[in-house]
Amino acid sequence: MSLLEVQTVSKAFGGIQALTTCSINVEQGTITGLIGPNGSGKTTLFNVITGYERVDRGNIRFMGQDITRATPDRVFSLGIGRTFQLTRIFPRLTVLENMHISAKRERLKALFSSWSSTQEQALALELLAFVNLLRHKDTPAGNLSYGQKKLLEFALILVAQPQVILLDEPAGGVNPTMINELVGHIRTLNEEQGVTFLVVEHNMEFVMGLCHTVNVMHRGTKIAEGSPDEMRKNPAVLEAYLGA
């Protein structure tokens, strides 16, 4: 059984079929790539997994549990974190406050006590140091550079210690030095803490260097799956990309 199983999922927006009986499995402890031309349904797939969109047909299972109709907060609390293609952080809150939003608190009394409790604070500061943003902790997050916002979004997901992290174009618009930094962070988390990743990315160097397996999507469905090297030679993939 895979950690995350997307089973024959379909989703249409008006007349546009964004996903057509699409199935993808993500195995525990892997870094799985998800590539495909623009408009092939990668982001829609992320949206249906994380509960932002409802599927028309099909099932999504996480650790054997059905999450097809789960709301975004429920999906997140089960252990699936995600980042957005256009980074979404809270611009008017400080970097440190951003980090505390995803920290989980259930009990009423805990909700109404101060947000900067010691254990969460320690973890938040540690993660900010991990992504090199510690010295900006009191800056409003909207003032960070684009690359720094991406790192912040990545770090604030980590506060909740999810099992799977879905990254939507983490390297898009980020300078090469910072991409290397990000690759390092993803590897560290994957190897040392066993965090599973599903990564959408157009930067092929990034995908080929990082991912264990790669899924290729085209016109709303998966057309190929295999190791990065296999995908490079797969005729169906070449056709989808080059339109030959």
Next chain:
Amino acid sequence: MKFLRILGLLVIVAFVGIFPVGIAPNDAVNSVAVFTLIGAITVVSWNIFSGYTGYISLGHSVFYGFGAYAFALASQNWHIPGGWDPFLLLPLAGLVAGAVALPLGWIALRTRRHTFVVITIAFVFIFQLLATNLQGITNGSGGVFMPLTPWTDGYTDLPFYYVAFAVLLVAIFVSWRIRHSKFGLGLLAIRDDEDRALGLGVKTAAFKLTAYMISAVFVGMAGAIFAYYVGILYPQFSFDPVVDITIALMAFLGGLGTVAGPLIGALFVIPLQQYLDLQFGGNGVNLMIYGALFLAIILVLPQGIVPSLQSRWRAWRASRNTTLDSGKRATNQEQPAFLIERGGKG
């Protein structure tokens, strides 16, 4: 620094505490002071919901009205004599307003932004109409009379002043606690990006509704104090759009979403409003000046007083730091000052 801050707060509280007896023992001034405190309660309370979540409610006068009518009808039906006793009904007025906020919030909070604003305005007119026409309960436009107070000249305003002051302190405390709590952080996250907050595990629907109800409670109590102070309660002066406009004006002037901003807004707006009503009330010139003021605020201080001062202060500090060690700063990757000054955190 912390010591200074606490000292400053104590000085302000002491000043407000002795104001009506020591500093301005004058009925006209004290009356303005009572209205200012009532206005401050409404805007501090409103800010807990609208300021923190960014959902601008222009319908909180519904809770003002419900608090006032709950207070008036309870004191009438239970034959409570005038004096201090009716003030014991204030928690009841607050609870009624909070309870009303549950279904109203449940309906209105399914929408966002402009739709939300329009629905809250609709609430005001619906309940104003109901209060006017359900004569069996409210006596309609005939009004409800409050218990007569036994207090004599020179002393008439003081009980209202101190009760309103006490309620205001509680409201400020609640607002401050929420601002620094995990719950408040969730509300601020909703203001910045609601869907993102939901995706990070913030139970946005429950958070919004809870904040809406909490903010209704103190507005209801303010309505009750207002009704008791004025002595007679009419539908059009309790379910009153002007109350909503005033609340918004105070909040925008002082600074939305900050703890201190609404207070400063109330301190400016209510005395000015009272003065204008007194000087030009007869011919509507007061409303023109009022509108001009609103425009001026939006043009000159779109963020409000407190956030503007905060960002000036931050920019000043940042520019001072850069000039002091500009040689070092040029090499590392610190934030340039022009980026920092745009922050508007409360």
